[in-house]
Amino acid sequence: MIVRRAVDGIDERLGATSFVKRNLRKVFPDHWSFMLGELALYSFVLLILTGIFLSFFYVASSSETVYLGPYAPMHGQTVSQAYGSVLRLSFEVRAGLVMRQTHHWAALIFMASVVAHVVRVFFTGAFRKPREISWLIGIGLLIGGIAAGFSGYSLPDDLLSGTGLRIIYSAVLSIPLVGTWLAFLLFGGEFPSPELLPRLFVMHILLIPLALLSLLGAHLALVWHQTHTQFRGPGTTEDTVTGIPVWPRFALKGIGVALMTFAVIAMLGGLAQINPVWLYGPFVAYTAPAPAQPDFYVGWLEGLLRLWPNWEFTLFGRTVGELFLPAVVVPGIIFTALALWPFAEARVRRDTATHHYAQRPREAPVRSAVGAAGIAMFIVLMLAGSNDVLAKYLQIEVDTLNSVLLVLLFVLPVVVGLLTFWICRDLGRREVRPIEAPPRVALRRTADGGFEATHVPHGEREEAP
Amino acid sequence: MGSADSQAVLIRVEPDQLQLPPDRAAAAPDGLVVYSKICTHAGCPLGLYLAATQELRCPCHQSTFDVLDGARPVYGPAPRPLPQLPIEIGDDGILRATGDFTEPVGPSFWDMPS
Numbered sequence: 001m002i003v004r005r006a007v008d009g010i011d012e013r014l015g016a017t018s019f020v021k022r023n024l025r026k027v028f029p030d031h032w033s034f035m036l037g038e039l040a041l042y043s044f045v046l047l048i049l050t051g052i053f054l055s056f057f058y059v060a061s062s063s064e065t066v067y068l069g070p071y072a073p074m075h076g077q078t079v080s081q082a083y084g085s086v087l088r089l090s091f092e093v094r095a096g097l098v099m100r101q102t103h104h105w106a107a108l109i110f111m112a113s114v115v116a117h118v119v120r121v122f123f124t125g126a127f128r129k130p131r132e133i134s135w136l137i138g139i140g141l142l143i144g145g146i147a148a149g150f151s152g153y154s155l156p157d158d159l160l161s162g163t164g165l166r167i168i169y170s171a172v173l174s175i176p177l178v179g180t181w182l183a184f185l186l187f188g189g190e191f192p193s194p195e196l197l198p199r200l201f202v203m204h205i206l207l208i209p210l211a212l213l214s215l216l217g218a219h220l221a222l223v224w225h226q227t228h229t230q231f232r233g234p235g236t237t238e239d240t241v242t243g244i245p246v247w248p249r250f251a252l253k254g255i256g257v258a259l260m261t262f263a264v265i266a267m268l269g270g271l272a273q274i275n276p277v278w279l280y281g282p283f284v285a286y287t288a289p290a291p292a293q294p295d296f297y298v299g300w301l302e303g304l305l306r307l308w309p310n311w312e313f314t315l316f317g318r319t320v321g322e323l324f325l326p327a328v329v330v331p332g333i334i335f336t337a338l339a340l341w342p343f344a345e346a347r348v349r350r351d352t353a354t355h356h357y358a359q360r361p362r363e364a365p366v367r368s369a370v371g372a373a374g375i376a377m378f379i380v381l382m383l384a385g386s387n388d389v390l391a392k393y394l395q396i397e398v399d400t401l402n403s404v405l406l407v408l409l410f411v412l413p414v415v416v417g418l419l420t421f422w423i424c425r426d427l428g429r430r431e432v433r434p435i436e437a438p439p440r441v442a443l444r445r446t447a448d449g450g451f452e453a454t455h456v457p458h459g460e461r462e463e464a465p
Numbered sequence: 466m467g468s469a470d471s472q473a474v475l476i477r478v479e480p481d482q483l484q485l486p487p488d489r490a491a492a493a494p495d496g497l498v499v500y501s502k503i504c505t506h507a508g509c510p511l512g513l514y515l516a517a518t519q520e521l522r523c524p525c526h527q528s529t530f531d532v533l534d535g536a537r538p539v540y541g542p543a544p545r546p547l548p549q550l551p552i553e554i555g556d557d558g559i560l561r562a563t564g565d566f567t568e569p570v571g572p573s574f575w576d577m578p579s
Contacts, residue, residue: 163509163525166469170508170572179575191469191508285469286502288509290524304525305507305542312544312573321573322544323507388524398527398539 013231028250029230032118035257040113040141042261043106044216050103053203057093060201061086062157062194071278079282082197090300102269108148109265111297114145118338123373124358126229128351133223137215144212146297151204153275153295157197159293162283165200166191166304167327174321175328176387192285211395229358238356270393276423289378291388307406348420362431365424372418380409385399470570472502472510473550476520476532478519485535492551496558498568499550500536503571504528506543522549543555545573 011017028034060082067074069084071091079087089096116139121127128137150168154161169191172183227241227344235242245252268274280289294302308326312319347368348351363367383390383404391398440456480496493499499520502510509525520539521530528543530536536547548566555561570576 150541166509167507170506173572173574176575286472286510288512290512292524308542310506310528310538310542310544319573319577320575322542327507373534381521388527402527419492445504 018389021289023224023245024245026224027227027241028246029228029241030250031231033124036117036120037256038257038261039261040110040117040309041216041220043110043113043265044212044257045258046106046262046265047103047110048209049101050106051100054089054103055205057085058082060155060197062192062197074278074281077282080157080197080420082155082183083277083282086156087159090278098266098270100269101272101274102266103276104153105133105272106265107152108274109261110297111145111149111295112192114142115297115371117176118142119371119375122341123361123368124229124231124365124366125355125367126358128353128355129342129346130227131222131226132342134219134226135342136339137219137222137337140215141212141219144208144215148204148212149295149297151200151208153199154200156275156277156282157283158277159278159283159287159289160280162192163292164294165196168320171253171323171327174323176315176318176320176324179321192283192350208435227356229356231358231360236357241356242442253334262375291386292391293386293389296382299385300378300381301385303328303381303387304330306387307381307384307402307409341375362427365421365428366422368423369417372420373413376410376413376416380405380412383408469508469566470503474502474514475498475499476514476519476521476522477567478533482519484533488533489549489551490523491506492549492563494552494554497554498532498561500530500547501550501566501570502531502544503547505538505545505572506541508571510574511547512536518557 005015029257059081064078065081065084067077067079067084069075069087069091071087074087086100089100091097119140121135143435153167164442165187169183169187172186173179184190186199187193188199228243230236230241230243233242244253291297294406304326305323308322310322311325312322314320360373384402387398387401387405391401394401442454442456444452444454446452470536476498477495479499483490483498485493485498504511504523504525506523506528509523511521511530512524513522514520515522515529519532521532521536522528523541523543526542527540528541530543530547531539536549538544538546539561545568548568548570550566551563552560553563569574
């Protein structure tokens with residue numbers, strides 16, 4: 001009765017009933033691969049929730065303080081207020097450590113699901129017209145996610161993160177003409193400036209999340225408006241969507257997946273140690289940790305820096321730093337190529353049609369080959385980004401490992417690409433002549449108790465009498 | 466914590482093994498040579514010393530510098546040698562810098578005086 005009155009009240013004022021009714025009946029395709037984007041969304045929600053908690057305790061200041069907390073090895077040491085506040089979060093704040101670790105794990109799972117989602121969309125051609133804008137927004141989310149992750153794990157002001165910041169500072173510094181100015185603008189002066197941490201904090205908890213939220217909203221709105229792609233199946237056509245309605249099935253399933261995502265990430269945060277900054281120690285300018293690796297979504301960029309030759313050249317009598325090509329130009333080319341892929345593919349194929357069917361990878365062998373080659377390259381670069389740890393495990397010299405990885409960087413993508421192309425083409429050929437369906441037979445019982453068989457043409461349905 | 470660019474590393478080597486440019490030889494008395502500790506690649510502090518080969522190695526991207534040969538880069542992505550800090554041994558036995566680093570410290574940049 002109260003509910004009814006409330007609903008009527010809202011309807012009288014907003015006229016929302018027809019809108020809600022229409023949208024609750026909206027159909028969502030039901031394929032497991034559509035869950036990858038959902039996982040990204042749910043881990044993002046968890047990131048915001050845990051992030052709000054962390055922001056209550058984090059102090060974005062590099063002014064020095066003497067650590068007098070319960071962590072004995074650091075007792076009496078001079079540390080920055082930022083580092084001290086992270087130690088306090090980890091050892092004194094109730095549930096602080098589990099929140100910190102859950103936040104970090106959620107960031108890793110967010111990025112992993114974003115990457116998996118991009119890969120899914122790429123290999124199924126779901127980016128094709130009319131969904132190119134969703135693709136561009138998705139690439140924006142990928143880049144924004146990397147920025148969010150990097151700015152986040154740089155905040156504790158520990159030795160590892162300080163080293164990462166110094167590398168980024170050097171990369172910005174290497175940009176011709178504007179490098180010095182840009183580096184000072186971003187970092188608030190020469191590294192490590194006291195302006196840096198407050199600036200990084202505002203980027204991490206305001207600017208980047210705001211950008212991500214806006215992009216995410218636009219992304220979801222587009223999915224809602226344009227509907228998902230779907231695979232060919234019974235009852236599907238290019239123009240109709242089959243699947244499950246938003247209410248109740250999709251919504252309840254979504255809530256279930258969200259809660260399970262929260263549970264798994266919280267379990268990781270509670271049980272699996274991550275980024276133990278108290279073991280790295282506070283940032284100091286005279287030393288760097290060894291071995292040192294960034295998180296996985298930055299790992300391939302780090303690998304690029306480690307494998308790149310020591311080329312440095314002069315332009316108009318000025319120096320272009322070694323870092324400019326591997327840290328600025330090459331990642332720029334990779335992200336631009338990724339963003340423009342849908343347009344390039346449509347142009348090469350002379351394809352101006354709209355597509356609502358998702359393709360199977362075998363239907364586009366060249367695209368699948370390029371995608372697989374790209375993944376191979378990404379993996380080699382990621383291994384190169386952790387070459388110090390890898391060399392230790394394999395008991396070989398880093399120099400030897402680097403030479404092997406350098407060869408793999410060029411050979412593996414070609415091999416993987418050719419193999420993928422060959423497999424896709426072979427699978428595709430088999431589909432040209434699919435196995436013919438067996439003839440359909442209808443049995444009819446005759447009056448004397450026997451059976452009479454009649455052939456039924458394909459596509460017709462035998463109605464029950 | 467000190468300025469990030471002023472970090473330096475002091476190494477004692479056999480004086481007759483040291484092969485510095487003639488104008489910089491006097492700046493390393495008794496085989497005591499001081500180099501900038503900031504890598505010319507991406508600015509990481511050179512935390513690793515390979516004693517057997519007398520090389521400084523960067524833990525970030527494995528750039529390696531030959532201590533005996535004026536900190537010339539011998540491996541990895543670093544393009545320039547480490548700047549040297551000229552020192553003298555005072556009459557009181559205390560080491561003093563006699564000037565600034567021989568070159569700009571850290572990674573190269575557009576406005577770098579060459």
